[in-house]
Amino acid sequence: MADQSLAVQLLLTGNEIMSGDTVDSNSALIARRLGELGIAVERKVALGDERKALISELAAMAECADLVIVNGGLGPTVDDLTAEVLAAVAGVAIEEHAGAIAHLEQWCGRRKLQLNAANRKQALLPAGATLLDNPIGSAVGFEMTVGRCRILCTPGVPGELARMLDTIVDDLAARLGRPSERSVLRLQTFGIGESTAQQLIADHCPDWPAGVELGFRAGAPQLEIKLTVNRARDLAARDACRAQLEDLFGDHIIGEGDATxxxxxxxxxxxxxxxxxxxxxxxxxxxxxxxxxxxxxxxxxxxxxxxxxxxxxxxxxxxxxxxxxxxxxxxxxxxxxxxxxxxxxxxxxxxxxxxxxxxxxxxxxxxxxxxxxxxxxxxxxxxxxxxxxxxxxxxxxxxxxxxxxxxxxxxxxxxxxxxxxxxxxxxxxx
Amino acid sequence: MADQSLAVQLLLTGNEIMSGDTVDSNSALIARRLGELGIAVERKVALGDERKALISELAAMAECADLVIVNGGLGPTVDDLTAEVLAAVAGVAIEEHAGAIAHLEQWCGRRKLQLNAANRKQALLPAGATLLDNPIGSAVGFEMTVGRCRILCTPGVPGELARMLDTIVDDLAARLGRPSERSVLRLQTFGIGESTAQQLIADHCPDWPAGVELGFRAGAPQLEIKLTVNRARDLAARDACRAQLEDLFGDHIIGEGDATxxxxxxxxxxxxxxxxxxxxxxxxxxxxxxxxxxxxxxxxxxxxxxxxxxxxxxxxxxxxxxxxxxxxxxxxxxxxxxxxxxxxxxxxxxxxxxxxxxxxxxxxxxxxxxxxxxxxxxxxxxxxxxxxxxxxxxxxxxxxxxxxxxxxxxxxxxxxxxxxxxxxxxxxxx
Structure with missing residues (x-):
């Protein structure tokens, strides 16, 4: 499915996702953003806030993956274990990170708050970690490499994660060295159900080209229809598919991308x-x-x-x-x-x-x-x-x-x- | 975390959850239903529809868990691999299951459809598997025990899963033989950030009792504070903690449960x-x-x-x-x-x-x-x-x-x- 051979795994942390109190949508967001670069996520593991289990899982992932994205556990509370887990896996100490303190001071300053002890805990990072920019929240994102595996630690607050992913995706695109040929066209529709859309396409487009991947994402009230190609030479076929979809769905198409x-x-x-x-x-x-x-x-x-x-x-x-x-x-x-x-x-x-x-x-x-x-x-x-x-x-x-x-x-x-x-x-x- | 010592893991399958096109809410539903019995899910793993990876993950889970719930992969398409994966892990053959054929014939009959080849594939189960009742869908749920681990295979369609969980939860309650002592009290607050709440509790409640688990769920705009006890004898301590929280947070507490x-x-x-x-x-x-x-x-x-x-x-x-x-x-x-x-x-x-x-x-x-x-x-x-x-x-x-x-x-x-x-x-x- 993906054209890049990077082995990527996600580690999702938090008692709230294990208890079912929270539905994890962050891992889907990460997968969609990596998908833009043609990078597939091969495995996701979710664990509660248990130090021992997190350490053993992350150590195992670092053995076999090229890239691990850890989500959650960056907050100020005792439940937030990501920094100490990564430090244990990397075999380094936890120490106050000057850049993280500066980030937190700036964040508190904008809100006219005093930095408290709980906030300061968020600046305790594995020695040698590099910050990941969080332009909107107090959580400090960070990364380090363990063996041959790059480990990125990201915040559980969805809005903060979304912003941090912008930076992560740009950086990954630069590291991959060549622009991906992958291209994703998303059409937003209203007024057609997913099964109806699938049936219409099956009935009217029997010769759908193999190089154009068709996907749906049903949200209330809109249905997104996604056309993905992984090679530039399939773009012409993609455009022909798009024309067919426009014939089929016509004025039920609202627009492209994030159109609402x-x-x-x-x-x-x-x-x-x-x-x-x-x-x-x-x-x-x-x-x-x-x-x-x-x-x-x-x-x-x-x-x-x-x-x-x-x-x-x-x-x-x-x-x-x-x-x-x-x-x-x-x-x-x-x-x-x-x-x-x-x-x-x-x-x-x-x-x-x-x-x-x-x-x-x-x-x-x-x-x-x-x-x-x-x-x-x-x-x-x-x-x-x-x-x-x-x-x-x-x-x-x-x-x-x-x-x-x-x-x-x-x-x-x-x-x-x-x-x-x-x-x-x-x-x-x- | 839970008073039952059952080690439970979930294995979630499907390319659509790996690509992020679908947000997995099924695992949250399973966790909430098991939570009613005081059973915690200790680990969740999600994988795409890849035979080899699924076999190795399920085999590893069967080694260390008492109960594994597999979700997805029961449908009629070539992507639906759960039956053959479980057969490989159990070391048994795949064979047509008479009860499954009867279920499918009944399902098709209600819809005035003929049983087709795709449907018949859904009746190919690991030899020795027992059916799990699906009163509303065509998917055949089934279970078998591998070593000391019970493995339940459930459908990915949320409505069908929900109905099947009714049966599964009733059966587990009967097997456990006694009602759970677990009790969860959720307090809804507005106007206090998670780090402030954590700091206040750390400062004012130094002797927090070990039997009362404290958790937070930060959502905009409310912060939920959750007190969980796993043994009835800790309820008095829980009530004392609640009184302390009421002193600390006072009129920032909106109410209990799902209060908004x-x-x-x-x-x-x-x-x-x-x-x-x-x-x-x-x-x-x-x-x-x-x-x-x-x-x-x-x-x-x-x-x-x-x-x-x-x-x-x-x-x-x-x-x-x-x-x-x-x-x-x-x-x-x-x-x-x-x-x-x-x-x-x-x-x-x-x-x-x-x-x-x-x-x-x-x-x-x-x-x-x-x-x-x-x-x-x-x-x-x-x-x-x-x-x-x-x-x-x-x-x-x-x-x-x-x-x-x-x-x-x-x-x-x-x-x-x-x-x-x-x-x-x-x-x-x-």
Missing amino acids: LAGTVLELLRRRGETLTTAESCTGGLIASLLTRVPGSSDGFHAGFVTYANDIKASVLGVSEADLTSHGAVSEPVVRQMALGALERASADYAIAVSGIAGPDGGSADKPVGTVWLAWGSRENLQALELCWPVERNLFQTMLAAAGLDMIRRRLLGIDSQPRYFAQRRANAK | LAGTVLELLRRRGETLTTAESCTGGLIASLLTRVPGSSDGFHAGFVTYANDIKASVLGVSEADLTSHGAVSEPVVRQMALGALERASADYAIAVSGIAGPDGGSADKPVGTVWLAWGSRENLQALELCWPVERNLFQTMLAAAGLDMIRRRLLGIDSQPRYFAQRRANAK
């Missing part, structure tokens, strides 16, 4: 100098939150309304109380008036309005849990649709927030055709 | 029949979203306002345009007026208002990125404070949303003392 629905919508708005507002009932502010997570979102998003209660829909957004009574909050007249009220109050060009039954309570025979009315568009051209998406509460909120953003994306791109989930999720007998 | 700030605030509101509203600028709807993730949140939360732009703060919440101009959006008068505007428009009893600079842009020398004004309380008693929390944008939003909820929690509980983060995060020269 919220980021794409904000970029489309920015180019047009237009703005979007939200009127949310069952999604409860999630659409606004997804938009405002994006840096610079203030250009395209000025105001959002969370109108959870009926009287608030009336008083804040001007929804007709008569319509609330006669049609109920989860109805076309109400969701349209929510959108229009938000458009007016925010002086915005586009609105998304959502009113539905997230559950677990609140459903009825007529409108079961999962029923939702969605409205989207402008004052002049406002559309609305009833869907039924009967899944667990938080997944319901996630999928409906995404569907709302997707409809605005489609509007801004002038896409007329309906997404697949409209047919699949259309509410009963509509 | 949003859930705690909603429960306090529900008991009083009162409501909360939100006026969010830099947190952009995150506080509203956290509240509405909780089932039943409509009792205590009726309306939220996301007023990201200055003119919206004026038009929607009635903030004085003169104050916006003279003091700026990130100022005490503005955040107080945001809170009061939301209180009036939502007819709510309490409000949280937040206005700050989440970054990465928008800071100035006077008000750097991370500067934020927070207001909280009721019409009659509205408090406000300026903090500076200079961290990455999404972490800033997470921590400020939590701080807002925490201040309402403190108000509802009548807590007068200030949280530790007020002192640490107080803005310059205030």
